[in-house]
Amino acid sequence: MVNASIKYLGWIESGDFSSPEYVTLTWSSTLVKFESDLKNISVLIDYWMFQWWKGDEKYNEKIDEEALKADFLVLTHAHLDHCGRIPLLVKNGFSNPIYMTKLTSLQAEQILLDAVKVAKRKIEEITDQNEKQEVLMKYNLFIVDAYNRLKWKLSKEDRIKINSILAKKIWNETSLDEAFKKAKKFCDDNKISSNEDISKKLTEVPVLLYDDMDVYNMLSLVHLIDIWEEEVLNDFFYIDTYNKKTLDYILDKVLKWYNEEIYIDNKVFNKIKEEISDRISKTKEILKENQRIKNENDELAERLDESLTFITHVDEDQSEELYKEHSKFLKKHKVEVYSDIDDALEKPYKVKYNIELLQKVSKLLKVRVKTNDEKNKKIIDSIKLNFIDAGHIEWSVQALITVVTENVNTALKNKKKSNWFDKKTKKHTNLLFSWDLWRINDPNLSWKPDISELKLDYAQYETTYAWRLHPDRAETEREFLDELSKAERKVLIPTFSMQRTQEVLMLLLEDMYNHRWDKDELEKLKLELKEFSDEYDLIENKDSVKAKQLFRTIEILKYDIKSVKKSSFFFNIVLDSPLSEKITNIYLNNLGDKYDLLNPEVQEKLFWREVITYIRNKKEQNELYKWKRAYRKEIIISSSGMCEWWAVVSHLEYNLENPKSTVVFVWYTPPNSRWWKIKAKEDVVIELDTYKVLCNVIDIKWFSWHIDEAELLQLISKTSINRWATVSLTHWTESRLVLSWKIKKEIFKTRKSIDILVPNLWDTVEIKI
DSSP: OEEEEEEEOSSSOBSOTTSTTOBOSOOOOEEEEEEESSOEEEEEEOOOOOOSSTTGGGGGGOOOHHHHTOSEEEOOOOOHHHHTTHHHHHHTTOOSOEEEOHHHHHHHHHHHHHHHHHHHHHHHHHHHHHHHHHHHHHHHHHHHHHHHHTTSOOOHHHHHHHHHHHHHHTTTSSOHHHHHHHHHHHHHHTTOOSHHHHHHHSOOOOOOOOOHHHHHHHHTTEEEOOTTOOEEEEEOEEEOOOOTTHHHHHHHHHHHTOOSOEEEEHHHHHHHHHHHHHHHHHHHHHHHHHHHHHHHHHHHHHHHHHHHHHHHHSOTTTOHHHHHHHHHHHHHTTOSSGGGHHHHSOOOOOOSSOHHHHHHHHHHEEEEOOOTTOSEEEEEEEEEEEEEEOBSSTTOEEEEEEEEEEEEEEEESSSOTTOEEEEEEEEEEEEEEOOSBOOTTOTTOOOOOOOTTOEEEEEEEEOTBTTOOOOOHHHHHHHHHHHHHHOOSOEEEEOOTTTHHHHHHHHHHHHHHHTTTHHHHHHHHHHHHHHHHHHHHHOSOTTSHHHHHHHHHHHHHHHHHHHHHTSGGGOOEEEEOHHHHHHHHHHHHHSTTTTGGGSHHHHHHHHSSOOEEEOOSHHHHHHTTSGGGGGSOOEEEESOTTSSSSHHHHHHHHHTTOTTOEEEEOSOOOTTSHHHHHHTTOOEEETTEEEOOOSEEEEOTTOOSSOBHHHHHHHHHTSEEEEEEEEEEESSSHHHHHHHHHHHHHTSTTOTTSEEEOOOTTOEEEEOO
16 A cells, blocks of 8 residues: 655745734745555655744744655755755754755855854844843843932942942933933833843844754755756665566666665565575685685786796896796796786686675565455555756756556456466656746746646645736836836845846846947937037027027937936946855856856946946945945845845945935835835834935835746646646635635636645645555
């Protein structure tokens, strides 16, 4: 019997958003388990990290025990909500193979090492803030306590001592009473009356989940496979027949790669065991004989070498007898030159399989008893993994797991029940796990999901945006570029370092390339403006008709010049993100000419300058806001995308309260993040300082890299899904219920046997194999 189950460890919103028990959907993982009479196998697909909003990072320290014991791990792509805790698994003892594409491996290394830096910085920031808050709270509590103690019946010495201490503490206040009032208000507002209250008010310092070494240990377990390259995760070896070639077949398979248990039917088990024992005995005899041959060959080779040396260097006349003796010896063994010595030696016996291999196979053999009652037995032959392009980021994948099962139908050779024989048939069960999928109807996208030839028995789809339809991508991009053109000074685009930064850069550079002739147009207009201005200056009577006509022409030219200068060709782009720069270099080195525009040398040829300026330290960052450059229009692309940490925070400090600055958001904003507050024009706290949002905030809605409802329905309708199959919808809550109804109504209205699942977090479902 073969059983398959799927447990949903993430990717599903849990609880009411207003509840403290609410869990966000920004984490992804599924555990697939296969159970059979021979062996149990489990495959973990992705292993998420809760990211720092809504307080759900408290779940990060908890490791799922079943996930830790998985036999294999598959990573679909390198976003932190899919790979963020894999190093934690490794830190806790996971040591099995991890499968991913090459580019995912390169990106995951940078993303995870950066996550360690972020975590360390967060710990440092919270520790520093706690120290400052603790000093401030203790100061105010001390003032209140000391002031109240002065009302007690104290000795003159004690009163002088307390007054002296207070005078040192409140030297910047006008009076003791005023200091007390301020301190009392602070303590009342913060509900502080003791040191215990202070401890409760401090922010809990998060734990460092893993360090750089854990990341490198994880990478040492990585097995790289390409898209559409098949990898056999586990080959269940079962032998129930025996002939002269059976043992050689087993030995060859183990010699090449197989390292698992080999199940042998009890009817042939003893025969194979006996043959292995016989082979081991014979191999030992051969090895003993080969050792004898080697010893004799060594002795013979030495004598032949000695004889050849003698007749080569000694004249026959000097020692006639010895010369004849050596010549006779050489002639006997047909040796005339040194190269003939090897031919004169006895050849050892060939050993096809060494003793270590034979002993290893002997240990791997496991007997399996099959009784006559097993009339319809199903066993797992193999479990295979294929990667299918997902398009979400470069070389992100959908995971296709194929379970090959063998149906052993026991039939009768004749009417006597004692004569049984087996008829074997193989069945392929396809399980597709589609995580983040890119938009099908994107005109800029070469990715076209082609799984129409597959017959799926289980299909898991992301439904992140199952509740909406994306607008036309080209229109969204035009809106984005128009907003950048309208901006007066600094434009800040908070972005994600992987793929999203590169796509925004490519969008800007491609538009710049399309407007490359604006440079010539600007030069032409400036030349015309100079000519008309010079002519205008020579006219003495500025009230003349000609002077007025020239003046109007000059004003029109100035307006035209101003308009042309708004062209994207003249954009100055600043990239302030070391991680983004590293990912960009990975793309340039591994993806051919797809991202050539990001190459500085290519920019020099096409735009006559390096368009992108890279910021690599705080000093270079500060230079953006000094002197005249502070008033210059520049497009600043900076991480992190949620405005929580790294370089973007410094840029927010410079730009949030500047009405001439612009902050542009181009993707989803999670509630309670700093990004969300900026969009809502709420006050923003950065390192204990409060900033008002006075800058222009542009929200380019639906600039999405996820498939929408219409595209998802289109994808499912073109997919070949078997009868009695299961379709599982993950990501979000109510929207999945609506989508499941649409799928039943619009796609599977005549195929009621297909089960549409809307699972809950931690649910386990059984799949027919």
